[in-house]
Amino acid sequence: MNDFSFWVILSNLLLATRWTVLLSLVAFVCGGAVGLALLFARVSKIRWLDTATRAYIEFFQGTPLLMQLFLFFFGVALLGIEVSPWLAASLALTFWTSAFLAEIWRGCVESLPKGQWEAAETLALSYIEQMRYVILPQALRIAIPPTVGFSVQVIKGTALASIIGFVDLTKAGTMLNNATFRPFLVYSLVALIYFALCYPLSWYAHRLERQFNVAR
Amino acid sequence: MSLVSIKDVRKSFGSVEVLKGVSIEVGRGDVVAIIGKSGSGKSTLLRCINGLETYDAGCISVDGIDVGKTRGNLRDLRRNVGMVFQQFNLFPHLTAAENVMLAPKVVNRESAHITKALAKETLAKVGLSDKADSYPSQLSGGQQQRVAIARALAMRPNVLLCDEITSALDPELVSEVLRVVERLASDGMTLILVTHEMRFARDVGTKLVFMHQGKVHEEGPPKPLFASPGTPELAQFIGMQH
Numbered sequence: 001m002n003d004f005s006f007w008v009i010l011s012n013l014l015l016a017t018r019w020t021v022l023l024s025l026v027a028f029v030c031g032g033a034v035g036l037a038l039l040f041a042r043v044s045k046i047r048w049l050d051t052a053t054r055a056y057i058e059f060f061q062g063t064p065l066l067m068q069l070f071l072f073f074f075g076v077a078l079l080g081i082e083v084s085p086w087l088a089a090s091l092a093l094t095f096w097t098s099a100f101l102a103e104i105w106r107g108c109v110e111s112l113p114k115g116q117w118e119a120a121e122t123l124a125l126s127y128i129e130q131m132r133y134v135i136l137p138q139a140l141r142i143a144i145p146p147t148v149g150f151s152v153q154v155i156k157g158t159a160l161a162s163i164i165g166f167v168d169l170t171k172a173g174t175m176l177n178n179a180t181f182r183p184f185l186v187y188s189l190v191a192l193i194y195f196a197l198c199y200p201l202s203w204y205a206h207r208l209e210r211q212f213n214v215a216r
Numbered sequence: 217m218s219l220v221s222i223k224d225v226r227k228s229f230g231s232v233e234v235l236k237g238v239s240i241e242v243g244r245g246d247v248v249a250i251i252g253k254s255g256s257g258k259s260t261l262l263r264c265i266n267g268l269e270t271y272d273a274g275c276i277s278v279d280g281i282d283v284g285k286t287r288g289n290l291r292d293l294r295r296n297v298g299m300v301f302q303q304f305n306l307f308p309h310l311t312a313a314e315n316v317m318l319a320p321k322v323v324n325r326e327s328a329h330i331t332k333a334l335a336k337e338t339l340a341k342v343g344l345s346d347k348a349d350s351y352p353s354q355l356s357g358g359q360q361q362r363v364a365i366a367r368a369l370a371m372r373p374n375v376l377l378c379d380e381i382t383s384a385l386d387p388e389l390v391s392e393v394l395r396v397v398e399r400l401a402s403d404g405m406t407l408i409l410v411t412h413e414m415r416f417a418r419d420v421g422t423k424l425v426f427m428h429q430g431k432v433h434e435e436g437p438p439k440p441l442f443a444s445p446g447t448p449e450l451a452q453f454i455g456m457q458h
Contacts, residue, residue, distance in 0.1 A: 118268055119364075121294070122268065122294060122299040122368075123367070123368075123371065125319065126291065133322060134318075138308065138309050141309075
């Protein structure tokens with residue numbers, strides 16, 4: 001019959017989980033960096049920069065992540081450049097993440113009183129200095145819970161990368177199912193592993209949120 | 217020569233003209249009190265002097281530096297013009313001393329040694345030497361406002377703008393802030409205050425400006441003006457206050 005024992009299935013899934021975790025980390029770290037740049041552009045008072053950023057954010061928030069993965073995977077290939085699933089997934093998830101983080105953070109920045117900007121401006125601080133010394137340190141505190149919360153979305157989002165052939169947890173599950181014909185067992189394990197990755201993060205995000213509300 | 221020169225300044229918010237050609241000259245060491253009803257344009261005028269608000273026509277200069285009509289590079293101007301706000305606007309994540317030291321450190325690139333000395337000196341000047349390590353949330357309104365004054369003074373401005381700095385304070389805290397401002401005035405600091413404290417305007421001010429419907433309605437030395445207002449509007453306004 002089949003020689004795939006439970007432990008073989010599980011260990012293979014866990015090995016593939018490494019790639020899910022790595023892709024999530026890349027998307028989150030790079031997306032965070034791009035998101036920060038977007039945030040600066042978004043809250044600057046330079047009209048065209050704000051408009052351009054808003055268009056970028058609307059695009060990545062307003063189209064399915066799956067379409068974005070296809071665009072990066074097949075679209076770039078049309079230009080004659082070979083794109084590996086790994087690179088296409090990293091790029092698509094980075095841009096997607098950056099669009100959402102930029103908007104989450106903008107909300108945090110804009111929740112600060114206008115007087116904070118004015119006081120910093122009056123003290124002759126430049127825009128970058130106002131952000132660096134006055135606005136971001138305060139916004140950061142408010143931003144941590146929703147940011148940690150969003151990291152859960154990123155992890156779940158990486159599952160779509162399996163469709164363009166990236167061997168992550170979901171893809172490994174599909175492959176194991178094809179070999180074992182035990183879909184319920186395989187996908188239950190896949191779901192459990194995702195849950196084990198995500199739950200601690202959402203629990204932590206809730207805890208941070210409570211702490212923040214108490215501190216206020 | 218005037219330190220602050222405001223010539224025929226006009227400003228509209230949409231279709232509402234809030235400043236309809238305002239001219240004021242402020243000399244070195246002057247203490248100018250701007251009074252008037254809310255909506256008379258006094259706060260807007262003050263905010264135009266350091267470029268927090270743009271204006272549409274006329275010209276403003278401070279110590280020979282032109283405050284352009286557009287939000288240009290105002291760094292040099294703002295180093296010379298301090299401002300204290302009604303809502304204090306202290307940075308809540310920094311201690312009193314750190315609030316004071318931020319701009320000297322970041323903008324003037326002073327050494328830690330000098331900024332520490334500055335914090336000590338300016339906090340002493342406002343009577344808060346013992347609160348250097350307190351966060352704004354641990355201070356009373358009056359103390360917060362005095363830290364805000366120290367923060368502005370740390371940049372060694374040529375002129376200090378005060379925008380209704382006692383209006384958000386509990387009545388019993390007003391006098392400690394006014395005493396600090398009075399001491400600054402007697403030290404020769406040039407001050408432009410938008411205020412509702414009539415007695416303070418009369419006793420400490422060297423010049424009174426009464427704004428009415430976006431214009432300077434009356435101006436002159438405070439004591440004679442308070443004693444015998446030249447226009448019914450000022451008379452009514454002063455009467456209202458008592």
